Amino acid sequence: MLKSLDPVKLTATIGQYSSAGRKATNQDFHGAIVPDGAALIMKGIAIAIADGISSSPVSHIAAETAVKSFLTDYYCTSDAWTVKTAASRVIEATNSWLNAQNRGIEDRDHAHVTTFSALVLKGQRAYLFHIGDSRVWRLSGRNLEPLTTDHRLASSQSESYLGRALGLRPSVEIDYRRLEVQPGDVFVLTTDGVHNSVSPRKIAASVASASDLSSAAAEIAASAYEAGSGDNLTIQIVRIESLPEDDLEPVFDGADSLPPAPLPRVPCDFEGYRLHRQIHASNRSHIFLASVPGTGEHVALKFTSADLREDDSYLRRFAMEEWVARRISSAHVLKSGQPLLPRHSLYLVTEYVDGETLAQWMADHPRADLRAVRDLIGQIADGLRALHRKEIIHQDLRPENLMIDRNGTVKIIDFGSALVAGVHEAAPDFDRGHILGTVQYAAPEYFLGERGTEQSDLFSVGVIAYQMLTGKLPYGAAVARTRSRKQQQRLRFDSLREIRPDVPDWVEGAIRKAVHPDPVKRYQALTEFVYDLSHPNLKLVGAGRQPLMDRNPLLVWQGLTIFLALVIFGMLLKDYI
Template structure:
């Protein structure tokens, strides 16, 4: 196939036959899209082999392959390959298993092996369950990349330990490999690889320029070697692997030149500019009216100082991409434009209210219930990001708005990490610290990429600051750039700062901002639950040192002790001239 420059280019070959059997219970398929589908989803191949004991196994195999190839391309392009593929496979397994339960016998049900290969960007993603196989040609040899899920009873007897449709929950093997131009992958069912050696498979592929002919030749060789099963072979050769350009990655928006900062009052691209709302070294924001609809919107313009920074402009353009893919009352929405843009600027809904930072200034001692209400709304907004495989990475009071009705909205998407997009362009996925240091998780300072646990840390810091007016580690997190330094971080009890924070709430805050990501909450809902009621796993009588509970009193006591010691020593000196 011919693909435009700067994109993945592959050739495929496929063949399937019933062999000596009356019915072909294997099924296979491949999708090699073009345009944005190729960029965001990549090339996908899948192969399935129905169990021979079931009269409907061919239906299971066909369903598994067709569902994967159709549904995978319908998932959000923000999702990573792993997230998209595993969710599609899990849904297919659930349906197949429901049909198997209706049959009442696994050997008569909708059960099949399944292997899929997705090539995207510079990675090959493998998904596998059963005893079909995925191979990679490495020089003159063939490497098996999957492990058969078979249980051997004897030299002649074995059975499948894992397969689609076998059980309600199914574990599927996943692996990701670096992709190189010239790579060749094979997908085979056991009717082929059970009768041909890896060397025979490799030799046939290496000596053939026509991949369809090579696939048929392998099936014919297996049949001649005595195969009594169905025979299916898929071959894919990678002709080119290239990084997509920024323009391709961001569609047409990435090619637009940055807009100049306008003057107010005035008209700009169909908008009537009313006044400036905000200005910083990174952007300028104006209140405006859409000339076509009359709707009030916020217009965001790139910084004059950074318009020569390509990475900054890519992230600026991605902000709208993010906003248009998240639907939540707690996340800022993208707005429409009166006409097509010819320069780069962003239009979003206008939130009439105040930032959480201003709210915290106006309400320095909020009651616990008010703080919980705000945090719960933030979590609902964060959940919308995380469900799309996005990490906000810059959650802080300045990036949270509260409107006149009390609705909380997360704004500013310039630091969002989008798993699906970063897979398509891994060069953009760097461990650069994009968030504000006081709210950035400790692991990011060690060079790790942001995750949902990093967002949880930022949320925990915000919760702590709302209730105490302080930060749980002060400014020490940004200075702790080694694991040793981070192990020395000490959480300061919120309950010691204010009586408005009960010990059990303090324990929840401590867990959410733990320096080690694995010791934080598995899900944000658990954090909210522990803010609502005491968690019995937290010791209610947890010992808190006096230095943490009352630092001033601690040092007063130390000073008094030292004074007493000095007095005793002085008295002894007087008594022993």
């Protein structure tokens, strides 16, 4: 039995039982992990069960491999990933390994094949993953509600076979389901040796009346044996005792609970560093150039804003910048550093980028060369893809948050507004109701209260590309004033070629698509946008071209007035003659 007693955490009681039953060997396998600290918040509690096919002498290896690899590797995946992404990738990798062991084996009855079902409890939800005919149930009153569907195909009235299992084919289709949960909810996982011999109502009665879940599991397995089951008998019972609050302190190693560091008066020594000068100041942060004594290595130290030191949400996001940076490895994403000494106050250490912001570069290149724009946008896209692979949306891409070093390498900085899928899953209220980015570059969907997506970051990249070429914004300031889909549909793209006639029309078409008000009509991949900036896509030529009335209504009305004046003059002249 496993149980945690901290009422503010996710806690659960787990009872488990497994035996060979009437068989000589047990080809089932099961397991559960209840971690602590950050792993409990970001990964949750994992329970898994597997049933190797009876005809194979190595199916017990397949079942054990499936459960052990899931329970081990799932907790090694990125904390930034959602449960669905992390678990699915681990299951797919296990399937590939098992299937590889079956190469050259023509008889499936001697293959590494197993059913597999897993339950992950994280935050205030349950996540189910299922392949085969083991089952996951939820206690509902006096009965069990089935949450999975058996993947069995009937070959005759009396015979059936597994249509889906781990190791059966090179790729596997995983049934996935997400459920809201409450304290007191009970889940049951069984192999077919149990649920083919004991009715759901009887299992539910045993669970509901049990004071000890392990004893209940053993009792249910005994009932299956007495009912004549000739298969292995495995059952897991999970009861949720309490659900967590949105407390992410262990995730950020307690950094967000440290008092903000006082702003230093340079030059000075600070927690092992030598601070030389301030290199950036805004209403949100202060950055100083520092060096490491002995090596002379330059780093940047970032301090909180003096005006926001009492804002808990701001301090938590400030701490999350470091958390995000440590999980990304890319030449185009700012790297986080490790403090020289144990921290006694909240500040961040990052690599020092000797260069300038894209905003300064744009001021120095008001009519940027198209080749330079392509190069910079390509580098920004590379950095973004590194973030997106970890299911992190930057949400505040703007020229001030893009650094260009002396070698021309672009680095994305400032992750204080980032949306991390795994963190959002653990704490849904973390940034609810806030437009965290800069409004001039924020995608229209943010102003409707929607969550950011990869297409939201793409919109910002498109705006930056447009601005590098023209010095203006594609919709002016109109996007920030929209609060409905209907208003956004009326947004009018200012033709890039009217400002820069030297830019090819297909480049304008690519940028127009990237900044479309509807995220569905934008590029679905950054690579497509980068490619179309350098390769003529004739489908984009003239696409979305606005009528003259929309582009220049004053000119239309002036022309119409002149035309009507000429008509009236002609009529008067005719009467006079």
